[in-house]
Amino acid sequence: MSDVPDAVIVGAGVVGAACAYYASRAGLTVTVVDRGSVAAGTTGAGEGNLLVSDKEAGPELDLALLSTRLWRELAETLPPEIEYERKGGLVVAPDGAALTALRDFARGQAAAGVETHEIPADRLGDLEPHLAPGLAGGFLYPQDAQVQPAMAAAQLLRAARADVRLGQEVTGVLTDRRGAVRGVRTPRGDLHAPAVVNATGTWGAALAELAGVKLPVRPRRGFVLVTEPLPPGLVRHKVYAADYIADVASGSADLQSSAVVEGTPAGTVLIGATRERVGFDRTLSTEALRRLAAQATALFPVLSGVRAIRAYHGFRPYLPDHLPAIGADPRVPGLYHACGHEGAGIGLAPATGLLVAAALRGERPPLDTGPLRPDRFDDTEGDAW
Amino acid sequence: MTADLAVVGAGPAGLAAAATAARLGLRVTLLDAAERPGGQIHRHPAGGPVPRAARRLTRRLPYAPGGRAGTSAPGRAGAPRASAASRDRDRVTYLPGHHVWTVARDGDTWLLHAVAGVDEEPAVVRARAVLLATGAHERQLPFPGWTLPGVVGAGGAQAMLKGGLALPGRRVVVAGSGPLLLAVATTLAAAGARVPALVEAADYTAYARHAAALARNPAKLVQGALHGGALLGRGTRLLTRHAVTAAHGTARVEAVTVTGLDADWRPVPGTGRRIPCDALAVGHGLVPQLELATGLGCATRRTPDGTPALEVDAGQRTSVPGVWAAGETCGVGGAELAETEGEIAALSVTGRTSAALARRRARLRAFADAMAAAHRPGPGWTDWLDGTTEVCRCEEVTAATIREAVDGLGARDARSVKLLTRAGMGWCQGRVCGPAVARLAGHDPAPDRRPLSCPVPLSQLAQPPGAER
Numbered sequence: 098m099s100d101v102p103d104a105v106i107v108g109a110g111v112v113g114a115a116c117a118y119y120a121s122r123a124g125l126t127v128t129v130v131d132r133g134s135v136a137a138g139t140t141g142a143g144e145g146n147l148l149v150s151d152k153e154a155g156p157e158l159d160l161a162l163l164s165t166r167l168w169r170e171l172a173e174t175l176p177p178e179i180e181y182e183r184k185g186g187l188v189v190a191p192d193g194a195a196l197t198a199l200r201d202f203a204r205g206q207a208a209a210g211v212e213t214h215e216i217p218a219d220r221l222g223d224l225e226p227h228l229a230p231g232l233a234g235g236f237l238y239p240q241d242a243q244v245q246p247a248m249a250a251a252q253l254l255r256a257a258r259a260d261v262r263l264g265q266e267v268t269g270v271l272t273d274r275r276g277a278v279r280g281v282r283t284p285r286g287d288l289h290a291p292a293v294v295n296a297t298g299t300w301g302a303a304l305a306e307l308a309g310v311k312l313p314v315r316p317r318r319g320f321v322l323v324t325e326p327l328p329p330g331l332v333r334h335k336v337y338a339a340d341y342i343a344d345v346a347s348g349s350a351d352l353q354s355s356a357v358v359e360g361t362p363a364g365t366v367l368i369g370a371t372r373e374r375v376g377f378d379r380t381l382s383t384e385a386l387r388r389l390a391a392q393a394t395a396l397f398p399v400l401s402g403v404r405a406i407r408a409y410h411g412f413r414p415y416l417p418d419h420l421p422a423i424g425a426d427p428r429v430p431g432l433y434h435a436c437g438h439e440g441a442g443i444g445l446a447p448a449t450g451l452l453v454a455a456a457l458r459g460e461r462p463p464l465d466t467g468p469l470r471p472d473r474f475d476d477t478e479g480d481a482w
Numbered sequence: 483m484t485a486d487l488a489v490v491g492a493g494p495a496g497l498a499a500a501a502t503a504a505r506l507g508l509r510v511t512l513l514d515a516a517e518r519p520g521g522q523i524h525r526h527p528a529g530g531p532v533p534r535a536a537r538r539l540t541r542r543l544p545y546a547p548g549g550r551a552g553t554s555a556p557g558r559a560g561a562p563r564a565s566a567a568s569r570d571r572d573r574v575t576y577l578p579g580h581h582v583w584t585v586a587r588d589g590d591t592w593l594l595h596a597v598a599g600v601d602e603e604p605a606v607v608r609a610r611a612v613l614l615a616t617g618a619h620e621r622q623l624p625f626p627g628w629t630l631p632g633v634v635g636a637g638g639a640q641a642m643l644k645g646g647l648a649l650p651g652r653r654v655v656v657a658g659s660g661p662l663l664l665a666v667a668t669t670l671a672a673a674g675a676r677v678p679a680l681v682e683a684a685d686y687t688a689y690a691r692h693a694a695a696l697a698r699n700p701a702k703l704v705q706g707a708l709h710g711g712a713l714l715g716r717g718t719r720l721l722t723r724h725a726v727t728a729a730h731g732t733a734r735v736e737a738v739t740v741t742g743l744d745a746d747w748r749p750v751p752g753t754g755r756r757i758p759c760d761a762l763a764v765g766h767g768l769v770p771q772l773e774l775a776t777g778l779g780c781a782t783r784r785t786p787d788g789t790p791a792l793e794v795d796a797g798q799r800t801s802v803p804g805v806w807a808a809g810e811t812c813g814v815g816g817a818e819l820a821e822t823e824g825e826i827a828a829l830s831v832t833g834r835t836s837a838a839l840a841r842r843r844a845r846l847r848a849f850a851d852a853m854a855a856a857h858r859p860g861p862g863w864t865d866w867l868d869g870t871t872e873v874c875r876c877e878e879v880t881a882a883t884i885r886e887a888v889d890g891l892g893a894r895d896a897r898s899v900k901l902l903t904r905a906g907m908g909w910c911q912g913r914v915c916g917p918a919v920a921r922l923a924g925h926d927p928a929p930d931r932r933p934l935s936c937p938v939p940l941s942q943l944a945q946p947p948g949a950e951r
Contacts, residue, residue, distance in 0.1 A: 384947075404939050
């Protein structure tokens with residue numbers, strides 16, 4: 098039947114949109130289904146960070162480097178409304194010990210192909226005139242970039258020319274007698290396809306469960322503060338303190354915070370983001386905001402007189418080893434996963450889409466996906482949360 | 483010090499609640515964003531006397547002699563006489579100029595975080611119970627030309643006059659929907675403006691369907707409405723089922739186009755006419771201000787005019803234990819209902835009930851629901867927008883951009899429109915454009931979520947937890 102697509106992608110966030118885009122570019126027909134709007138989940142709560150600077154050498158950095166190249170291509174193809182900007186990241190060290198650790202970290206990254214430049218303390222002001230005095234030094238990462246995440250997802254989806262079904266919740270994964278996937282169920286009817294891609298982000302465990310498998314994706318909450326619009330150029334890069342890297346890598350459930358400060362084309366300054374595992378708790382944490390504000394004003398004292406006009410939160414899709422699950426699930430033929438990117442989903446979306454497209458076509462992936470295997474977790478992992 | 487009850491909002495509901503709670507022996511802290519008590523309805527100029535209608539409500543506030551509000555601590559401002567009123571005053575700490583930006587649970591008490599005064603100082607109040615009486619703000623439905631100077635909110639025009647400011651113009655068209663328009667037109671006329679037309683999008687005969695509720699509420703306002711605006715001066719034409727569908731002018735408004743509407747508020751082609759004016763006061767009713775409540779997770783209901791309001795039980799309890807609500811936050815219904823609910827809430831905090839108050843509330847609420855149903859904006863109003871009409875003024879987002887996000891980019895609600903267009907991301911955080919954006923996305927508005935209910939200096943957010951009032 099010609100109206101059966103090659104795959105149904107569940108999730109219209111940036112990852113689902115990128116999967117649709119690269120699958121369609123690879124000649125596949127796809128249907129994208131989401132219970133809400135485009136970018137309504139974690140994508141819409143993201144800051145649009147495309148970072149290599151916070152990733153140590155390893156599989157995630159490899160994904161990020163591939164994505165960095167792909168985002169550059171996409172920026173040529175997609176409309177300028179995606180607000181892609183190669184602004185660069187500036188990681189600063191408050192003292193000598195932090196600088197030494199940062200230097201080691203950057204050396205490993207450079208060996209893996211990341212462009213890094215050490216910036217001595219007396220030159221930090223050239224890059225960021227409003228940065229606090231007294232910092233020990235820093236590293237500039239010119240590959241770090243930014244994108245407007247919701248718009249990027251919407252434009253990827255539009256460019257994919259996929260059949261998009263929004264406002265339809267997937268309530269079941271259909272399988273045949275042999276246990277292979279043959280589509281999904283929605284209240285508006287069944288969508289048949291020989292492949293189903295789980296791009297449901299933070300809700301990835303629930304979709305996996307509908308397909309009869311465990312995938313321990315859990316929410317890791319983050320708050321972001323948005324200031325009133327400020328004159329352009331006040332904050333030029335993505336600026337953060339070196340302890341952010343330790344927070345990202347931490348598995349602790351407790352509140353962690355290290356402010357990443359950056360300007361946006363609209364003039365507002367974004368201050369993100371905290372990390373804590375508190376389930377889907379939507380109440381405001383004044384302690385989370387306190388820490389973000391304190392750290393941001395410590396980095397940029399000029400911000401202390403500035404007002405925050407908005408705070409929002411999102412739930413990052415967290416997997417215990419901080420790596421996403423990408424590719425075919427060997428436990429259920431026809432089931433593919435593309436979720437669990439934690440706070441890096443915007444950045445890693447294009448590489449994820451490329452890998453999923455290759456997997457759907459049964460082709461060799463452009464990089465080793467072994468560490469990203471969806472069935473890598475022991476069945477008990479994640480239960481304690 | 484931990485207050486027995488923190489009341490947010492010093493309009494009719496909050497004032498009635500604070501006074502009642504103090505009379506019942508509770509130590510009350512009353513926080514209000516404005517400098518003067520009374521809320522929007524009893525707005526009055528700084529330094530001037532409290533309006534008579536509000537005096538009954540403010541009597542039990544700690545006041546310095548001469549009727550000026552004091553930012554007093556308990557006991558400081560009250561006279562030493564042991565009268566009931568002064569004893570009650572001693573139990574109320576009144577904090578004007580305090581804009582509460584969030585309410586947070588802390589163990590079995592609540593912390594209310596506020597931005598205080600023109601210097602935006604931090605203030606924190608701890609309380610065992612919280613009553614939200616945060617009122618409502620005006621609903622604006624955009625139309626071509628609505629951003630011209632001389633176009634003001636109907637409620638805003640009223641407030642300007644009450645606040646002792648000048649008339650918005652000499653020849654003022656009043657337009658929109660809702661009972662407030664009659665009051666605005668008469669106030670403007672009394673202040674010396676010419677009001678050539680009162681343009682009401684609903685049909686007052688719609689009230690007839692709710693005859694029972696109206697019969698029990700023989701308020702002057704309703705009589706006026708039913709008699710085709712008998713309250714209005716002879717120089718004012720009442721045009722029901724009409725809307726201002728465009729404002730014209732270059733430097734400021736010079737004329738408006740008034741067009742007939744069908745039952746869905748869709749402009750009827752060929753019915754437009756121009757009315758010269760130098761100002762337009764326009765508003766489409768009020769919408770409850772809910773962000774503190776939604777931040778706490780309080781459940782909402784949809785009122786008959788399609789707007790979310792707080793769900794409360796017979797004792798004005800919200801779905802969150804320890805949090806009460808009264809007044810317009812529970813559904814717009816006017817000052818008398820707000821006062822009644824404030825009293826009921828205060829009684830309920832102390833475990834009391836009043837059958838008489840419950841009856842009055844039921845009567846007034848039925849009336850409010852009838853009014854809300856009659857003035858519910860019809861979905862067809864979006865037809866009077868042209869593509870270039872700015873729907874979000876803060877971020878200058880046009881109707882065409884929003885429609886493109888909905889039709890072409892997969893936005894299905896106001897939040898996703900915001901993410902894709904920035905509509906609602908500016909200074910007002912969607913308070914003005916929210917209902918309009920939701921309708922352009924094809925829905926009634928969802929309950930507002932604004933974790934910060936007002937701008938907060940970062941230096942204040944950064945302060946360690948500590949001193950409380």
